[in-house]
Every structure is written in C-alpha cells, then in structure tokens.
Amino acid sequence: MKRFTIFFFYILFQISNNHLQASSSHDIHDEKIEELLKQAQELLPAKPDSSVLIADLILELSKQENYKKGQAKAHQLIGSVFYHQSVYHEALIHLQQAEVLLKDIGNESGIAENHGQLGLLYATIKQPELAHKYQEEALKIYEKLGDKKGLAYAYGNLGRLYEKKQQYVQAINYQEKALNFYTEINDSSGLATIMENIGSIYEDKEMFKIAHSFFMKSLHLSAKNKDSLLMAINLNNIADIYRKTGIYDSAIHYTNRSLQISINIKDKYQISSAYKDLSKIYSGLKDYHNAYKNLELGRTIYEDIYKSETARQVSLMQSLFQMERKNSEIQKLEHDKKFNYLIKSILTAGLFIVVLIGALIISRQKNRLLNKEKQLKSDKEQFEAHTSRMNNALETINIKRQQLQTELDTKAKSLTAHTLHIIGKNKMLEEIREMLNLTIKEEPKVQKRNLKKLIKQIDQSFIQDKDWTDFRTIFEQVHQDFFIKLQQINSDLTPADLRLAALIKLNLPSKDIATTLGISQDSLRIARYRLRKKMNLSEGENLINFILNL
Known part of the structure; x- marks a missing residue:
C-alpha cells in the first residue's frame, strides 16, 4: 500500500509539472523585461509609486519564469525608488536582495552597478567607510571587465566621497581620472558632470x-x-x-x-x-x-x-501596502488554482482510486487551512510592518515640525531680548536726563566731572545699541506680514505708528512702551488715540485686542 501511494503521488506530480510547463509556454523575453524596466525608470522622477508597481510586476513575472536577472533588476529599481524618496531602510533591503541574485548568476557588470548604488546609499546615511568599500569594489570589477564608462563613474563617485571628507587632493585626483576616461570614450554627458564636480572642489x-x-x-x-x-x-x-x-x-x-x-x-x-x-x-x-x-x-x-x-x-x-496585499492575493489565487487542477487530475486517475482521492482531498483541505492560517499570520505581520513604517514617517514629519517651532521660538526670544535692550537704553536716557537736571544746579567743578561721567555712559550706550531696523527685521521674522496688513488698512501710517503697533503686538505694558518710544504716558495715550483713528475702529472696539488678533 505504501509503494502504491508513492507511485500515485509521483503520477500526480508529473501531471502537475506538465501543466506548469504548458502554462509557462509564453516565456517573458529579455526584451520585454527591459521594456518594462525602461517604463519604470521614466516614471521614477515624477511618479515613484507607479514605478514601484511596475517594478513589482517585473519581479513577479521574473519569478514565474525563474529569470534571476530580471528579479535582480526589479529589486535594484525598487531600491532606487526608495533611495530617491529617502526611505533608506527599504532601499537597502532591495539592493541587498539584488546583490544576492546577481552573485548567484555571476553577473559582474550588474554587481558593479549595484555596488555603486550601495555606495551612494551608505554615503547618504553617513556611513563613509561602507560607502568607500563598495565604490572600491565596483572600481575593481570595472577594471577587470575593462569597462571604461564604469571606471569613469566609479572614479567620479570616489572623488565625491573624498570631497565630503575635505580631502581635496585625493578628490581632484579621482575626478581627473574620471575625466580622462570620459574624454577617451567621448562621453560629453559624463564630462559635463565631472567638470562640475571639479569646479565644486576648487570653489571649496x-x-x-x-x-x-x-x-x-x-x-x-x-x-x-x-x-x-x-x-x-x-x-x-x-x-x-x-x-x-x-x-x-x-x-x-x-x-x-x-x-x-x-x-x-x-x-x-x-x-x-x-x-x-x-x-x-x-x-x-x-x-x-x-x-x-x-x-x-x-x-x-x-x-x-x-x-x-x-x-x-x-x-x-x-x-507598497497595496503591492504587498496584491501579492498576497495572487499567492492565494495561485494556491487555489493549483489545488483545483490537482482535484481534476485526481478525478481522471479513475474510479479504482476513489477512496485514495477522498483521503487526499481531506489531507489537502487540512493543508489549505494551515496555509490560510499561515497566510493570515503573514498578512498581519505585513500590516504591522506597514503600520510601523507609516508611524516612523509620521514621527519624522513631527520632528521636522518641532524643529521649525524651535526656530520660531528662538526668533521670538531674540525679538524679546532686542525689545528689552531698547527699553533698557531708554531708561538709561531718562536717568541721564535726571542727572543733567541735577548737574545744572551744581558747582562748575562738579558739573564738569558729572558731564564726563555722562559722556562715558553715552559712549557705552552707543557700543551696545541696535537700531530700529534690526528690531523690525527680527520682528518680521516672527510676525510675518504684520506691517503689510497694517498698511493694507491704512497706507498713510507713519514709522512712529508702525513702531507703536509693533510694541502693542508684543503685549508690553504701557510703561515699557512709553519708555521704549521715549515719551510720557500722556503722549502715549495721544499716540494710541491717533493710531485708533487711523485704524478706523469703532467706539466699542479695543485697539490692543485688534492689534493682538491681527
């Protein structure tokens, strides 16, 4: 019975294998793969998501035909898309998968190209040692193959690495080697790039x-x-x-x-x-x-x-998520298709093995349930991985927003410090005025000594002083379009009006505003009244609230 069962499974295997061979009669030629790759490359700058979907199609077709070169190129393309979109972890995974496939088929030119991409990736993620290692390995392969264009490209990349390290002698040396090779093969596009690189080094x-x-x-x-x-x-x-x-x-x-x-x-x-x-x-x-x-x-x-x-x-x-879900659905459909064909094959074997077929169906159903459970588990893991990537992307966005908020807070502190400086300066001027009033009443000798002291104090003030232009520059960085909005309401506002409005916008106390402007409290009330009229505010409207909300 055991030998009969083995013989039966052998027959089923042959039937299934013949079917698969028949279904793969429409082999995907190299030209078709290259055409799809070209389409994906053209879509890469403007529509990276579409480029990834085409690359995934290439990957699936290549897997069906066991065409490892097509699989490797698809992984390279997907890695390139993720690299240009700053999704470096995913880019590294796909480039490493391409590396394994290319080594498996012994495609040295493809390995050199992949090394170049890995070198650029490691340079971007601040791992210069690995970047240098991969570019050197690419260079060795191009030397072995006698690929002058590849050598020029590798030398150019190494030159850029040395430039980033500020090792300019080595950088120029490698760029000049690249220049020589591009000149030899008459590649004007490569020459233009290398000359720009050399110019950047000399500019540095x-x-x-x-x-x-x-x-x-x-x-x-x-x-x-x-x-x-x-x-x-x-x-x-x-x-x-x-x-x-x-x-x-x-x-x-x-x-x-x-x-x-x-x-x-x-x-x-x-x-x-x-x-x-x-x-x-x-x-x-x-x-x-x-x-x-x-x-x-x-x-x-x-x-x-x-x-x-x-x-x-x-x-x-x-x-990416849709692509992974689609692949999961394709795997399910393929599994169901194989299973259905197997059932048909079993039915053609004849009535004499009906009992065995029934047992086989039960066994297959159990396997199917197990596969579905595994698939569900795999889907869950893929979903969790996708969620994690999305959370990481959102976290990166939040970090950038926090950085922008920090910059704004820093500018606000700078504005406050500048305002306090002006207040302090004007307070000092008030003190000088009071001292002058006292000095007038003193003896000539005392007057001379006090005047020298006042001159020294004024000189010190000049050293530390910053004018209103600096104040306005800092103010506009924090409160953008504030002055523009004011002048849209009334284009006849004077510089004094704008200064008063800016100090009110900072929500300073009336005393500090008067000190900053160098006027009395009564003069400040008159200035506010004039500004209120120019703003065309009704009797019930508050000038301070209006400016704070502007």
Missing part, C-alpha cells in the same frame, strides 16, 4: 578663477547636451563665484538665468536655491528689501517641496 578651496573655468566648460557641454538641470546647476555655481568675489551684477545675471531654466523644467529644488542665492546677493548689496523678498520666495517654494515630498512618501507607502 576658494580657488575661484579655476572653479569658474570648470563651471563654464561644464555649462557649455550641458547646453550642447540639452541637459537643462545641469545647466541650471552650473549657472548657479558661476553666480556663487561672482557673489563670493563681490561682482554682484554678474552674480544676479547668472542666478536669474539659472532661475529661468529651473522654472522652465519645473525643478522646485533649483528654483528655491536660486531665490535663496538672490537673497544672499541683495544682502551683500545691502538691498534688504529685495533680499527679504527673495528669501521669502525661496522659503515658500521649499515648504511646497516639503509638502510634496511628504505626500509622495505617503503615496509610496500606500502603493
């Missing part, structure tokens, strides 16, 4: 003339290649050189060119960077109005980037 070393030369060469090549992003980067770099050397007109010209290209290609990072650089240039020219205006534009766009990146990461995590 404050060798601005040489840096400018390399940036101009890179700009020329990137324009020839129609690489708008690299053009924008080079124009920004050139503008930085002019700003650092005090040639502000040229700095503004090149930054505006970079800004226009960035707007055309809708690259918010470069747009934000251009506005911030314009702010620095105008600040150097002491044109603080335009400096502040451009700084605000840059900050607004950076906030948009932050919101977009957050939404994109959430969308990516949702896609």
Whole structure:
C-alpha cells in the first residue's frame, strides 16, 4: 500500500509539472523585461509609486519564469525608488536582495552597478567607510571587465566621497581620472558632470578663477547636451563665484538665468536655491528689501517641496501596502488554482482510486487551512510592518515640525531680548536726563566731572545699541506680514505708528512702551488715540485686542 501511494503521488506530480510547463509556454523575453524596466525608470522622477508597481510586476513575472536577472533588476529599481524618496531602510533591503541574485548568476557588470548604488546609499546615511568599500569594489570589477564608462563613474563617485571628507587632493585626483576616461570614450554627458564636480572642489578651496573655468566648460557641454538641470546647476555655481568675489551684477545675471531654466523644467529644488542665492546677493548689496523678498520666495517654494515630498512618501507607502496585499492575493489565487487542477487530475486517475482521492482531498483541505492560517499570520505581520513604517514617517514629519517651532521660538526670544535692550537704553536716557537736571544746579567743578561721567555712559550706550531696523527685521521674522496688513488698512501710517503697533503686538505694558518710544504716558495715550483713528475702529472696539488678533 505504501509503494502504491508513492507511485500515485509521483503520477500526480508529473501531471502537475506538465501543466506548469504548458502554462509557462509564453516565456517573458529579455526584451520585454527591459521594456518594462525602461517604463519604470521614466516614471521614477515624477511618479515613484507607479514605478514601484511596475517594478513589482517585473519581479513577479521574473519569478514565474525563474529569470534571476530580471528579479535582480526589479529589486535594484525598487531600491532606487526608495533611495530617491529617502526611505533608506527599504532601499537597502532591495539592493541587498539584488546583490544576492546577481552573485548567484555571476553577473559582474550588474554587481558593479549595484555596488555603486550601495555606495551612494551608505554615503547618504553617513556611513563613509561602507560607502568607500563598495565604490572600491565596483572600481575593481570595472577594471577587470575593462569597462571604461564604469571606471569613469566609479572614479567620479570616489572623488565625491573624498570631497565630503575635505580631502581635496585625493578628490581632484579621482575626478581627473574620471575625466580622462570620459574624454577617451567621448562621453560629453559624463564630462559635463565631472567638470562640475571639479569646479565644486576648487570653489571649496576658494580657488575661484579655476572653479569658474570648470563651471563654464561644464555649462557649455550641458547646453550642447540639452541637459537643462545641469545647466541650471552650473549657472548657479558661476553666480556663487561672482557673489563670493563681490561682482554682484554678474552674480544676479547668472542666478536669474539659472532661475529661468529651473522654472522652465519645473525643478522646485533649483528654483528655491536660486531665490535663496538672490537673497544672499541683495544682502551683500545691502538691498534688504529685495533680499527679504527673495528669501521669502525661496522659503515658500521649499515648504511646497516639503509638502510634496511628504505626500509622495505617503503615496509610496500606500502603493507598497497595496503591492504587498496584491501579492498576497495572487499567492492565494495561485494556491487555489493549483489545488483545483490537482482535484481534476485526481478525478481522471479513475474510479479504482476513489477512496485514495477522498483521503487526499481531506489531507489537502487540512493543508489549505494551515496555509490560510499561515497566510493570515503573514498578512498581519505585513500590516504591522506597514503600520510601523507609516508611524516612523509620521514621527519624522513631527520632528521636522518641532524643529521649525524651535526656530520660531528662538526668533521670538531674540525679538524679546532686542525689545528689552531698547527699553533698557531708554531708561538709561531718562536717568541721564535726571542727572543733567541735577548737574545744572551744581558747582562748575562738579558739573564738569558729572558731564564726563555722562559722556562715558553715552559712549557705552552707543557700543551696545541696535537700531530700529534690526528690531523690525527680527520682528518680521516672527510676525510675518504684520506691517503689510497694517498698511493694507491704512497706507498713510507713519514709522512712529508702525513702531507703536509693533510694541502693542508684543503685549508690553504701557510703561515699557512709553519708555521704549521715549515719551510720557500722556503722549502715549495721544499716540494710541491717533493710531485708533487711523485704524478706523469703532467706539466699542479695543485697539490692543485688534492689534493682538491681527
């Protein structure tokens, strides 16, 4: 009976195997996999969630065909998506899975490429030793294969690692090696990138003339290649050189060119960077109005980037969850399909094994229940893992919000300290006035001694004094658009009106406001009455509450 059972299962296995071979007659060719990979790569910058879904499809198709090269490339692509979306843990898992598959099939060029990606990932997560190790291993493989383009890419990456360590001699050495290889293979795109890298190194070393030369060469090549992003980067770099050397007109010209290209290609990072650089240039020219205006534009766009990146990461995590759920459902369907085919195969075996078939069905049903339990457990673990990742993402968002709140609190403290300084200065002036009144009544000798003391005290005040322009700059950082809102209500407000409104906004006592403005309490009441009229407030409205709520 035992031998008969073994023989029966062997027959069933052969039937199932023949069916699977028949069902896989539509093999996925390398060209189809490459086509799907190309589509996923094109979607990566704008729609990373869609790119992940296509990569997952490639992974499933490759698994069905036991096509390990396709599986490895799919893992590499998924890892690249997560890397660009700053989900580094998931990126590392997929790149490591790709590494195992590539080593299994002995694909050395793929291993070198994967080492390069791992090197960039470890550099990003502040593990320079591992980053250096993987880039060196990639370099050795490219040397072995005689892949000049790969060698150029590896040398360029190593040069960037040394630049981050501020080891500029080694950085330039590796970048020049990369430059030589790209020149040898006539790769103008690679040459443009390396020249920009070398320019950045010389800029860090404050060798601005040489840096400018390399940036101009890179700009020329990137324009020839129609690489708008690299053009924008080079124009920004050139503008930085002019700003650092005090040639502000040229700095503004090149930054505006970079800004226009960035707007055309809708690259918010470069747009934000251009506005911030314009702010620095105008600040150097002491044109603080335009400096502040451009700084605000840059900050607004950076906030948009932050919101977009957050939404994109959430969308990516949702896609990942849907992908995992879909895979789970596919596994269930495949399991059911195999089971149903097995039942059909058993029925064709004949009536003489009906009893055995019944026993087999019962056994399979038990296995099915066990598999379902395992699947449910797996689904639960996947859901918990997904929830944990979502919580981590939310925690990161909260940390960033807390950092922004801390910066705001710091600015508020700075504003309060500045206000207290002004109050203290004006109190000192009151003391000086009282001392002068007393000195008038003294003897000439005493008057001379007291006047010298007062002069010394006034000199000390000049050393510590900060004018109202500093106060307004700090105030506007904390209470943005406050003065704009006031002037929208009444455009005829005087500087004195604006100062009074700002001090009321700080919720200072009347005594401190009068001291800060250097006026009496009666004069303060008159000033408030005039400001109230200019604000067009009705009799029942309170001026202080109105300004505090503005």
